[in-house]
Amino acid sequence: MKKYILFDNDGVLVHTEPLYFKANIQALKKFFDVELEFEEYMKIMSEGTTVWQKALDKGFSFAEVEIARNKRNEYYQNFLKTENILIDGVKDVLKELSKDYKMGIVTTSRRVDFEIIHKNLGIVDFMDFVLCEEDYNFAKPHPEPYLKGLELFKAKKQEAIVVEDSTRGLTAAHKAGIECVIVKNEFTLTQDFSKASYFIETLKELKTILN
Incomplete structure (x- = not known):
């Protein structure tokens, strides 16, 4: 589970x-x-x-x-x-998921950029932690970022799931031994996602998979 x-x-x-x-x-x-x-x-x-x-x-x-x-x-x-960087419905999905799951963000973004992105979005309010580029030694596709996420949660690999949109992130999750959901993104659509466990069109479908 x-x-x-x-x-x-x-x-x-x-x-x-x-x-x-x-x-x-x-x-x-x-x-x-x-x-x-x-x-x-x-x-x-x-x-x-x-x-x-x-x-x-x-x-x-x-x-x-x-x-x-x-x-x-x-x-x-x-x-x-x-520019408009919002993805429709994301905050509503996170609010719903936060009732049943602990959540964190694992990104290759620099902390300074991350803080600009999330200044007024309210997304991080639902997160237990955020790991940025400065918080680990090796970036994705190395597994370290996701292994550090597990460590912060004190979680077993089978208790967690990763949500990604790129091969780079999928590879990191796969090497860390964590199941990975790929959410459709037109920008990364041509990448190889053959190692993914699940595919969804939008984050709104995530809870269905988790259930």
Whole structure:
């Protein structure tokens, strides 16, 4: 029986992934005149590698990449503050689930970005904890983030379930030995989800699976 739910953030609870992609596109183009194709970006995200390798391969230095990375972060934060990132019905679903389950967020987002995203949404009110990039040594697809989530809950693997929308997150959950639900996201639709235990169209279907 499931007692704990570990949610990914971007693409599951909020609609932010296209904005991060757009910020990377702009920074690579502005500083290095490098194009970033969607399929290429999906591969990078799935493997947990870096978009900046394209610049390094062209001979740009790590110092130049760091300047571009900081600008990318500025672009992204501006998008977060000005674009609509809400996913319909998420807060209502979490309110209902909180009656029967303990919940946490496990994200690869930086804490500063996460706090901008969730400043006025009320989503974190339903969570026991939030793990961001700074809270573990190895990011997804490494299992450490989800294993740390289990540790905080003092939960057994079979008592928990992960909700993800990407291959990167699914791989992390699978390596951690935790069942994973994939929620449909148009942005990550082309990725390989063959290791997932369940598939849902929206979070509203999650309780049906848990029951």
